Structures are given as C-alpha cells and as structure tokens.
Amino acid sequence: MNFVEELRWRGMLHDIMPGTEELLNKGMASGYIGFDPTADSLHVGHLTQIMTLIHFQRAGHKPYALVGGATGMVGDPSGKSAERNLLSEDVLQHNLESVKTQLQKFLDFNTGANSAQMVNNYDWFKNFTFLDFIRDVGKHITVNYMMAKDSVKKRLEGDTGMSFTEFTYQLVQGYDFYYLWKNNNCVLQMGGSDQWGNIVTGTEFIRRKDGGEAFALTTQLIKKADGTKFGKTESGAVWLDPARTTPYQFYQFWLNTTDVDAKAYIRIFTLFERDVIEALEAEHEVAPHTRTLQKALAKDITIRVHSEADYEKAIKSSEFLFGSTGIEFLNELNDEEVLGLFGGVPNFTVSKSELADGITAADLLAGKTAVFPSKTEAKKTIQGGGVSINRNKIGTADDVYNTSHLINSKFLVAQKGKKNYFLIIAE
RNA sequence: GGGGGGAUACCAGAGCGGUCAAAUGGGACGGACUGUAAAUCCGUUGCUUCGGCUACGAAGGUUCGAAUCCUUCUCCCCCCA
CATH class of the missing domain: 3.10.290.10 (RNA-binding S4 domain)
Known part of the structure; x- marks a missing residue:
C-alpha cells in the first residue's frame, strides 16, 4: 500500500513537500503527528489526524503520536484570531493522560519494527532552559521568517495582537521535529493543513542547524459542504470520550451527515477499500432515503471509537426513537x-x-x-x-x-x- | 510622550435624550415539506411568580427620563514621536 496514494484517493491530502512520496516508497520511514492536550478528550476533529497515522502504519511505516505536554503550555496561534488563556499545569497533566489513553486505542503498539510509539514533548523540554533555547534554537530562525507565517501574519494584521509566547510556538514545535528527527530518525511530520507553517519551520530548522533533510505532509481541513465547521452539534463538540458524548449521540452525529458530506467522510473516516466504498455509493444513489452511506459510516466509526456492543445499543435506541415503534x-x-x-x-x-x-x-x-x-x-x-x-x-x-x-x-x-x-x- | 477613533445582545453592526429589551444581517433553535438528507418557506432568539426585573465596557453624575449628555477608570485600534 502506498501511503500518499492512499491519502490522495481518499481526498485527504492537502499539501506535500517534494520528495516525500519518493522517500516513503523506498521503505519503512518514521513520521509523527502532534496532539496538544487542550481538553481531556479528543473530538471528531482529531479523527482525521488519527486516521492519517493509521494509514501511515498500515502502509508499513512507523507512526509516532506526540502529545504536547510542552506545546500545550504555550498555545498554538494557528487558526486562532485571539490570544488564548493558558491552562494550569494540573489541568494540562490530566488532559495529557486522557488524550494518551484515547490515542492508544487506534494504533498498534506491538507489531514489530513499525510499532506505534507515544512520545511527550515535555520530556525534552522540561530541562531545556530559556537561555539554551534562544541560543540553540532561536538563533537559527530569523524573526523575519517567523513573521511571514500565516498564523503570525494574520494576528499582526488583525486587531487583537499576539503575545511573545504564542509567537514562539512555531519554534517549540519546530524543535520537536528536530528532536524526533535527531533521536528517533523521524523524517516526516504530518498534520492538518493549518499546521503547514509550523511543520515547515521544523524542516527548515533541521536544515539550518544540522543540514538535515526532513519532510512535511498535511491533510485537508474537514469542512461541511455548506462551509460550516465540522464536528459541532447543538450541544457543542462531538467528543470521543463516551462520558462527554454518549455512543448513541456519537452514532447519531454520523448518521445525520448530509449526502454530500457522507461521500467525503466515508473515504476519510473509514478504512473501507475503494471498491467497497464505490459499491456503497452506488447503492446510496439508487435509494438515497435508506441512507446507506450514513449508516455504514456511523457504524464503522462508532465501532472503532467505542465498541461493537456500544454500536448495537446505539442502533437499538435509534430504531426505537426514530422508528415506527409506538x-x-x-x-x-x-x-x-x-x-x-x-x-x-x-x-x-x-x-x-x-x-x-x-x-x-x-x-x-x-x-x-x-x-x-x-x-x-x-x-x-x-x-x-x-x-x-x-x-x-x-x-x-x-x-x-x-x-x-x-x-x-x-x-x-x-x-x-x-x-x-x-x-x-x-x- | 502627543493626537484621533472605539467598546452595544452568540457574532457583525445600527441607534446618539423619551415611542429601545434595542433596527438589520449572519448564526443558532423550533415548525412545515422530506429520507433523522439538501433546498425552500414560516416562527423564535434577556429573565420572570407576567406585576415587573436586569441589561448597551466599569463606577459615579446631570435630568422627570440616559445605550444616547458630563466626569473618572479599564481595555482595544489608528496616526505622529
């Protein structure tokens, strides 16, 4: 299985650095995606990144899931129009543990050479002093370069300003990449399209500091066909934690996907092969009211995120609540x-x-x-x-x-x- | 440091002494239609014991009466240095 090709036909690929595909086709490579612990649960928006890592591993590569114990303390300005509040350390610690547990469910940590691995950037940042950081990291990247990033530019042009802390974020993330590249031979960082700038700061840092080569790949930001944000319902975000979003609600969320979106989502959020998906689409085309796509989508994700038993229960509840049973x-x-x-x-x-x-x-x-x-x-x-x-x-x-x-x-x-x-x- | 502009409901944004619980647009929610879809149309969008009550950055003041005028404070933006 060709990883990049797989992302491409699924419509997940957004941007890729030249040479990345060639590198991956040569054999097993290591790549990572970072998750910042901004809440004590991941939500469906994170699912794209999780799927990317899954595909990466299925294609025979070694995935690293990085939890941002350090970056979470700084705050990523990407896509944010205003400065965010910092989380306290104990909240962060709690979030970190929860997110870790959730991530563990999706990847295979015991499959030989390409077993998944979990890392926490706090481990290499906790003893990194400020002076060392500005000498070893800050010196290699110019402020001019940093200011040219979209995430920074937008905030400078906007009217809310930006703290030095958030401005520094890309360097912190850039160093993560360097660290993993240096110590774990991690040559690729992946992420949502809003992460392109941060990722490239990393590859640039690796090049300038050690003359090394590293690669970047980003995935499409998931949006609904009507342009509104994906993953929100009346009651807020759709979480992976069953205590926050029950499996029934989770199932209903996917079942309620519009026809147009379902065609995109079935490719992104399930692991069905191409011919299976095309068959489902054909079936849906003939009898759209049976909502074949939505049902297949909801079933697959609910089972993978929760369990077969949770899915069965969700189905039973749904059938009663929305069916003809009095x-x-x-x-x-x-x-x-x-x-x-x-x-x-x-x-x-x-x-x-x-x-x-x-x-x-x-x-x-x-x-x-x-x-x-x-x-x-x-x-x-x-x-x-x-x-x-x-x-x-x-x-x-x-x-x-x-x-x-x-x-x-x-x-x-x-x-x-x-x-x-x-x-x-x-x- | 000097000068100017601004802060209004979820957001954007009108109002500039009473008729303002506050135009308009978006969003959100509800209804009809339908397939628990889309599109469309309609309604609602501060709280209430339905008497009122609390609201227009904060605190005071003027007035019979303030979102609207005055004073101080906080925050933001722009220009000059």
Whole structure:
C-alpha cells in the first residue's frame, strides 16, 4: 500500500513537500503527528489526524503520536484570531493522560519494527532552559521568517495582537521535529493543513542547524459542504470520550451527515477499500432515503471509537426513537430495559411525590429538569409546537403533568424538536 | 510622550435624550415539506411568580427620563514621536 496514494484517493491530502512520496516508497520511514492536550478528550476533529497515522502504519511505516505536554503550555496561534488563556499545569497533566489513553486505542503498539510509539514533548523540554533555547534554537530562525507565517501574519494584521509566547510556538514545535528527527530518525511530520507553517519551520530548522533533510505532509481541513465547521452539534463538540458524548449521540452525529458530506467522510473516516466504498455509493444513489452511506459510516466509526456492543445499543435506541415503534412498546419492557434503551439520551430525575401533585410543562422542563435553560425558552418552544412528552405535542406551557402520565409508573419521554430526546425518571 | 477613533445582545453592526429589551444581517433553535438528507418557506432568539426585573465596557453624575449628555477608570485600534 502506498501511503500518499492512499491519502490522495481518499481526498485527504492537502499539501506535500517534494520528495516525500519518493522517500516513503523506498521503505519503512518514521513520521509523527502532534496532539496538544487542550481538553481531556479528543473530538471528531482529531479523527482525521488519527486516521492519517493509521494509514501511515498500515502502509508499513512507523507512526509516532506526540502529545504536547510542552506545546500545550504555550498555545498554538494557528487558526486562532485571539490570544488564548493558558491552562494550569494540573489541568494540562490530566488532559495529557486522557488524550494518551484515547490515542492508544487506534494504533498498534506491538507489531514489530513499525510499532506505534507515544512520545511527550515535555520530556525534552522540561530541562531545556530559556537561555539554551534562544541560543540553540532561536538563533537559527530569523524573526523575519517567523513573521511571514500565516498564523503570525494574520494576528499582526488583525486587531487583537499576539503575545511573545504564542509567537514562539512555531519554534517549540519546530524543535520537536528536530528532536524526533535527531533521536528517533523521524523524517516526516504530518498534520492538518493549518499546521503547514509550523511543520515547515521544523524542516527548515533541521536544515539550518544540522543540514538535515526532513519532510512535511498535511491533510485537508474537514469542512461541511455548506462551509460550516465540522464536528459541532447543538450541544457543542462531538467528543470521543463516551462520558462527554454518549455512543448513541456519537452514532447519531454520523448518521445525520448530509449526502454530500457522507461521500467525503466515508473515504476519510473509514478504512473501507475503494471498491467497497464505490459499491456503497452506488447503492446510496439508487435509494438515497435508506441512507446507506450514513449508516455504514456511523457504524464503522462508532465501532472503532467505542465498541461493537456500544454500536448495537446505539442502533437499538435509534430504531426505537426514530422508528415506527409506538411509545407503548415501553410498557413491555422492565425498568432496566428502558434505561438501557435510553442509555445514551440525557436523563433527569424528578421527585415522584412532587409529580403526584402535578407539575406544569414549563416547570417540568425548565425547573425540575434542564431540558430547557429557562422557562421562557420552554414556553416559546412549546408555543412553536416543538416539544412533546411521550410523543404527544404539548399544547401549552401550562399543561399539567402528573403520575398518571408516567410510563411503567416511572418514566416520561420528552422531546425537544424531532431529534432531541430526554428521559425523565420519577422516583 | 502627543493626537484621533472605539467598546452595544452568540457574532457583525445600527441607534446618539423619551415611542429601545434595542433596527438589520449572519448564526443558532423550533415548525412545515422530506429520507433523522439538501433546498425552500414560516416562527423564535434577556429573565420572570407576567406585576415587573436586569441589561448597551466599569463606577459615579446631570435630568422627570440616559445605550444616547458630563466626569473618572479599564481595555482595544489608528496616526505622529
């Protein structure tokens, strides 16, 4: 398998330094991608980079996943219009551990010569003094060169300015590349297209300091066909951590992909071979309403990020919530089964005795639970016909609900819009 | 150091003494249509016990009345040195 060719047909390749492909075709090479621990979980936006590393390893090369214990302390200005707040060290440490654990799931760390390896740039930066850094690193790169970078230029032209700290980021990342090149024979750094500048600072530094040669490859920034940002939902980013985004929500996110995007995503986020993908597309073309692509996409990613069992559960929940099964179906289930079915759905608990006295819809959804952030908003949405309880549209915000509405004398199923379900448990 | 401009809701951006909870656009959310798609159209977009309450960078002041005028402060941008 030819790594670059693979990225190319999948539409993932953005930019590649001349000579990179030739080098990789010569035999096993080492390459890396860095992940800064800005949160304690990766999100779907990171998935492209993860896939790139996976392809890299599958093509017989040795992938390094770098976690940015050091770079995370500085803050990458790329793509950011304003200075960011620094994270405290203990938050960073916590994030680092979480991100490491997540990354470990995707690569093979025990496959002989091209086993994946995890490195943390804090290890080589922690004892690097400021004076040593400006003498050994800063001296080789001119400020003129650094200012010409897009990430810097934009901030200098903009009206928010940029701190020296963020300005330095590219040198810190550049040194990472040098370090891995020198000590681990790592000749290629990969990343999203916004990383091109930072990566090239690295290859430039390697050239100027040691006269060495290193390469760069970037992948397309994933965008939706309508130009909006990929990986966001109503409730924010879509995380890989099941505690932040449940497997059901994760599955739903992919299932809701538009037709146009699904064609691109199936290539980027799954490992299906070309003919398999083309067959799926053909099938989708004939009967788009069955959403073949979305289902295949959602299934594959959910299984790889979570598990087969999580996928099965997500499917069961989805089939019930969006299928033709009536709400009465719940009567046939015991409490455990109901909770399982709604496992991925946000749930709230209300006191049964309070419910016995009757609670208005507005109070129930905005006071006793957090389906809505305020009663006003709950009322407005109810007025607009956007809220249901037990699949029945709520007429007015003053409608009263009591224990007689409970399913299995325990549950209420609330819906905000068509797609957002909430389980209210009375106990 | 000197001079000038600015800070308004999620964002952009009007308003420049009352009729302003604040135009307009975007975004977001909801509805109709549909395939849990796209496009389109429609509605909502500070909180509320529906009496009001809190809001236009912060704090004071003038006024019957301030987002709008005055004072001080904070922050940002531009030009000159």
